[in-house]
């Protein structure tokens with residue numbers, strides 16, 4: 001119930017609150033992010049305002065509450081794919097070949113590589129996370145191994161895009 005205030009009644013995400021869609025995301029990733037927010041590994045950068053907001057929420061989860069809320073989220077239907085943003089899908093498909101090695105061929109998430117599902121997510125959230133990784137607002141904490149890995153890839157994407165201009 002607490003989460004719905006920002007993430008929506010069906011955890012479909014809310015652009016007004018800048019809160020991503022949680023329905024459809026893989027449980028192992030949700031759990032890891034809640035632990036990172038709680039422990040100050042994500043959302044601790046002074047310029048990460050959205051992350052700081054979420055970290056305060058994660059710190060309220062006690063005992064088995066984290067596992068319980070993740071189990072509940074897994075029961076929700078992600079529904080229709082959300083908005084696709086203003087990009088060019090054909091160009092994106094070429095670039096996605098890099099991403100697929102960690103996020104899976106259909107962006108369904110790949111636990112072995114720790115890459116979360118992306119296919120269910122709002123474009124505005126994905127874009128903000130890529131810029132968070134590029135600018136060090138996410139993935140710069142010394143204990144954030146997965147975030148550091150993704151930050152390196154975000155730099156690579158920025159480089160590839162610069163070649164096109």
Ligand code: HEC
Nearest residue numbers: 002003005006017018019020030033034050051054057069
């Ligand atoms: C006050 C608003 C607010 C509330 C309440 C809230 N969240 Fe969030 N949550 C956010 C925002 C904003 C983000 C995006 C953070 C960012 O941009 O990095 C977020 C991100 C997340 C993420 C990361 C998703 C991803 O794809 O990486 C998870 C998981 C999450 N929230 C779970 C929860 C759960 C579970 C609850 C209830 C216990 C909850 N949130 C309550 C605002 C909120």
Ligand code: HEC
Nearest residue numbers: 098099102113114115116126129130146147149150153157
């Ligand atoms: C080397 C493996 C790897 C590659 C390649 C990779 N990623 Fe990631 N990505 C990750 C990992 C691991 C995470 C989770 C980081 C964490 O735990 O905080 C992640 C997280 C993300 C997130 C945040 C999702 C969320 O819900 O907050 C986005 C967006 C993302 N990746 C996009 C991409 C895109 C786009 C590409 C290709 C251009 C890509 N990734 C390539 C490993 C990778």
